[in-house]
Amino acid sequence: MAKDSFNVGVIGLGTVGTGVARILLENGESIGRRAGIPIRLLRAADLDIARDRGLDFPEGVLVSDAGTVLDDSEIDVVVEVIGGVSPARTFIETALGNGKHVVTSNKEVVAKHGRGFLELARANGVNLYYEAAVGGGIPIVHALKNCLAANEIEQVFGIMNGTTNYILTKMHEERTEFESVLKEAQDLGYAEADPTADVDGYDVAYKLAILAGIAFNAHFSYEDIYFEGIRKISGEDVRIAEEMGYAIKLLAIGIRREGGVELRVHPAMIDRHHPLAAIEGSFNAVYVKGNYVDETMFYGPGAGALPTASAVVGDIIDLAMSRGLAGSHPSITTGFNDLPVLEMGEIRSQYFLRLRVKDQLGVLAGIGGICRDTKVSLKSVNQHTVSRTEAEIVLVTHTVREVAMQRALAGIRELETVLEVQNLIRVGL
Amino acid sequence: MAKDSFNVGVIGLGTVGTGVARILLENGESIGRRAGIPIRLLRAADLDIARDRGLDFPEGVLVSDAGTVLDDSEIDVVVEVIGGVSPARTFIETALGNGKHVVTSNKEVVAKHGRGFLELARANGVNLYYEAAVGGGIPIVHALKNCLAANEIEQVFGIMNGTTNYILTKMHEERTEFESVLKEAQDLGYAEADPTADVDGYDVAYKLAILAGIAFNAHFSYEDIYFEGIRKISGEDVRIAEEMGYAIKLLAIGIRREGGVELRVHPAMIDRHHPLAAIEGSFNAVYVKGNYVDETMFYGPGAGALPTASAVVGDIIDLAMSRGLAGSHPSITTGFNDLPVLEMGEIRSQYFLRLRVKDQLGVLAGIGGICRDTKVSLKSVNQHTVSRTEAEIVLVTHTVREVAMQRALAGIRELETVLEVQNLIRVGL
Incomplete structure (x- = not known):
């Protein structure tokens, strides 16, 4: 079916949603020319439609019920920018089920339910895009x-x-x-x-x-x-x-x-x-x-209403340019590799360890002994007195396995001379 | 027509072309899964097909005649990576005219003839992609x-x-x-x-x-x-x-x-x-x-065989994913704005000017007078002796118009005390 415009429905007029509406209203003509088809903001739903958002919505665009967007057969793409899992998940699933493309900036719902969304999208011959979910305006x-x-x-x-x-x-x-x-x-x-x-x-x-x-x-x-x-x-x-x-x-x-x-x-x-x-x-x-x-x-x-909205609208433009291309893009992200996440203990890193200790003889010997026994090789050790009875020790290790470092840390915590483990921070990339 | 693979013909097996062939041969399966359709290197043309490129080309892929690629009805996309205008321009035009997509890394031919290519692509319902022409591997x-x-x-x-x-x-x-x-x-x-x-x-x-x-x-x-x-x-x-x-x-x-x-x-x-x-x-x-x-x-x-080839193959994947989408993408670059390039004299910048001058009284006065008359405001002036008779002067201006700076420079060149204008470099972004 040849259409004369690509129609957008936005659910959620918070900062990002308002940004999306603003870009489409303000720069719509230029965007439409780039996409090769006019892109029209047909509906924008929010529970609060009375608040002044500084935008001049055309008659009939603002609605208070998300269902109006989800059920509108004229709408090609639903933009979900409310955040969180509920009711965002339901909105996305309903939109995909109704044969609409979905663009979202919602990292939580994509991280938790993205796999199901992509399967649903594929089954319904539509796409799910989520550029704005990671890195704000960065593509x-x-x-x-x-x-x-x-x-x-x-x-x-x-x-x-x-x-x-x-x-x-x-x-x-x-x-x-x-x-x-x-x-x-x-x-x-x-x-x-x-x-x-x-x-x-x-x-x-x-x-x-x-x-x-x-x-x-x-x-x-x-x-x-x-x-x-x-x-x-x-x-x-x-x-x-x-x-x-x-x-x-x-x-x-x-x-x-x-x-x-x-x-x-x-x-x-x-x-x-x-x-x-x-x-x-x-x-x-x-x-x-x-x-x-x-x-x-x-x-x-990485954040901000307009940069994030820029990414959302970039996705809308991409969908508009590839209209009719249903179902082809999601294949790329369905994850054909079966890769386990390795145990954190298996990583290798340098570590920075800051300790509050009793200021007495033998403290370093005790810590050094534990590091030796757990095979944590030390690169530098600095100790300075903080009061009459206390000192602070800063250790930096060579590159060692996380599991070894955690064993050393557990041992160090047990030492009678160690008052507090102030922080353990990984060093390097 | 449902096809069972997206077929690539490469013209030019220099460093980039060899890189493209290598990626398609080495990583083809994974790439095909991402694209949703197998991507196949069907032909690779070069005048020299005897040279060992360290690749194991399947039987029949290597050909010595570009025409074999351009006329092959099985080929969906022609990759032009020979560089320069001639014969690259003819190859691209022939490929587009034959209804094949074109991917090129050739900045010169795109800068000089891109507009015509895009019109030809549109007329033939195909696309021209050129990610690798700018920024090497950067998308x-x-x-x-x-x-x-x-x-x-x-x-x-x-x-x-x-x-x-x-x-x-x-x-x-x-x-x-x-x-x-x-x-x-x-x-x-x-x-x-x-x-x-x-x-x-x-x-x-x-x-x-x-x-x-x-x-x-x-x-x-x-x-x-x-x-x-x-x-x-x-x-x-x-x-x-x-x-x-x-x-x-x-x-x-x-x-x-x-x-x-x-x-x-x-x-x-x-x-x-x-x-x-x-x-x-x-x-x-x-x-x-x-x-x-x-x-x-x-x-x-910004350069290098494999990074550039990575960008070329990225374009091939994009085309494969949007197969059937003929003619929609080029619209984005056909340039609907009519914008003149402003005269260089109109820009504003700071300038660094290095001069070799006679080491005598009044040199700075002469230069300063010209700058005053041409309204070039100076931020710093440093002079040091380089021999018994010569000195070097380094001037840095405040932000001024290029046309004013060029007038000042012309005047300074005329001064009998100025032996040589060693360099004029713009300062800042």
């Missing part, structure tokens, strides 16, 4: 799915969360503590009232599950990914890292190994000369290493 | 054409030539002169025997014409682009730049202005803390600034 999903598809991807890693990168940047710049920067970020709207998903690493784990799935052509559950957030990083960790020539960044790391894939999310101390150390504020950067292309990097705003 | 063409298509692009700029970046990097690292690094690069195979296209800026002008055309949705002739190469950059320029906190890079710059587009290619002194200053060797990096996405950057290998 990293498309790059992996299409442009770099000639390669066997060996590594994908980088900074994939804007909120935590903003907080860590501020902690470096202003020498402040996590809690106070978080509060400031919340006041400025850069962090959510409930910051758990960002600062505890869930958000990045969702993104890594999605990105690694595409990169390695497999399905990964975010629950199989080891993840740590940045809540435990103190101003003192940041200060010592700087002294040692490092910046602390929250990294997502996916590496193809023999027998599986290493997937992990955690803060890491990286050399201050590495380009990732220079990624500031809410910007994200993702490295991809392929067997033919070598190393590539993609940088841009 | 910058696709990012601009599709992923960022929601945006009005405001700026596109960066380092787009691997050979010159390699030479400039070496000149910084090893404090050597252009000619000796060029010779070394030629010996290592990083620079061509005839280096003109790279070192004199033609290559980058072709790339900028292509990239700006996509970014600003217009057609630009590379002949309208102001370009300078790096041949005039001396070890002394590099040394002084470093002292002043700059790195010298060959930049391509496209900026949307009121009334047109600023397009230029020239060496520039950029702050050593800018990420572009850290792009080393044959790597490229392209910044894109859009009205919604803000600033994004794409980094990767």
